[in-house]
Amino acid sequence: MKKSNRAYSVSNVVTKKFKPLSFEGAWKDTLGTPDKAFSAILFGGTSNGKTEAAMKLAKYLTNFGKVDYDSLEQGVSATIRDALIRNNMESCENTFRLLDRVPFEELINRMSKPKSADFLFVDSVQYTRINKAQYYQLKELMLAKGKGIIWISQAKGKLPKGSLADDIMFDVDLKLWVEGFKLFPDGRLNGGGEPLVIWPERAAKYWNEIY
Template identity: 35%
Template sequence: MKAIGITQFLDKSFEVYDFQGDWLESFGQPEKNFIMSIYGGSGNGKTEFAIQLTKHMASFAKVLYCSYEQGISKSLQDAIKRNDMQDLKGKVMFTSGGVFDDLILRLKRPASGKIIIIDSLDYAKLSLDQFKILKKTFPRKSFVIISWAKGDKPRNQHAKDIEFMSCIKILIKNFKAYPVSRFGGNKPFVIWDKKDTTPVQQKLF
């Protein structure tokens, strides 16, 4: 057990990601070991938002996108192209397949990534206990957990439990992200503007 006084606490500084613009207004400035829970129904824009988040986070640190659900697929490739990620060589890595032990081994590699995106918890069958192992083993990494929803809440009990642990919780609905962030912001984030005349099926998976 570690104790700290009020003066020490107030003098303590924390490393954060310096979000600006729309990202700041929606999510604040997250600490560099944040936990983010993203959930929503099919076809509401989860993957598109995850790719937009990946692109934004890659401006700060290397991102590992664990694509359990879509794998290395054309639909994911299309999302990458839509968001103009061609210039992020060396800053983003995608993986597919594997079990929990494979993920642990991957994350132990040098330069494995500071931000880890798991898409999705349901497809990977990630449990709460496994997630606790991830956080304990890699306390300096940030984790983004994407899950399916039932209504406006995560469908899976493990996803619900991880949502309680998360400092940023995001419901994806009708192409908007609705955040609840401990770091401030909390303005809805537009994933796709309906004023855009491009058909939805071409914009989102």
């Protein structure tokens, strides 16, 4: 069995090839140009636009590869259906798949396949029923395959809810707080940093501003 290389010289690191995503427009202003194998946690309170933000990001990522969205919390529900319709997800029919409550072991098997999706959304952390070791198992798999993973989390106050979500927040590249239908980025940003309006009409009402 071939061992993976864990020790690199400075020149090895300097010359290592990464795959930055060529984001443009509002997404570049917000997230910069993350590496394809980026990790993120998107979190916020109830009815603040988490699902809408996740769908918009998922749709944008279909420009760079295939996307799987594991709907653990809501499954194939009316709410998810409405989000798909609002965001015209039929336009990316061949690059987006909604997974209906696919459990952890099945998800590992799915993402291990040669032609698995390039990006995975897990919605939500609180419904995964996994521990920290399993989180790292999925993380290492995605890194090894050069794939991106986005965790969606409920919030308690302005922090992800629960110990696992808290651990994920400190581990991922991007922290994406959603409040009042605006997304506020933080973390290891390669550029970006500007808030992104997710739903102009609702954001305007919440923030008492015009968009």
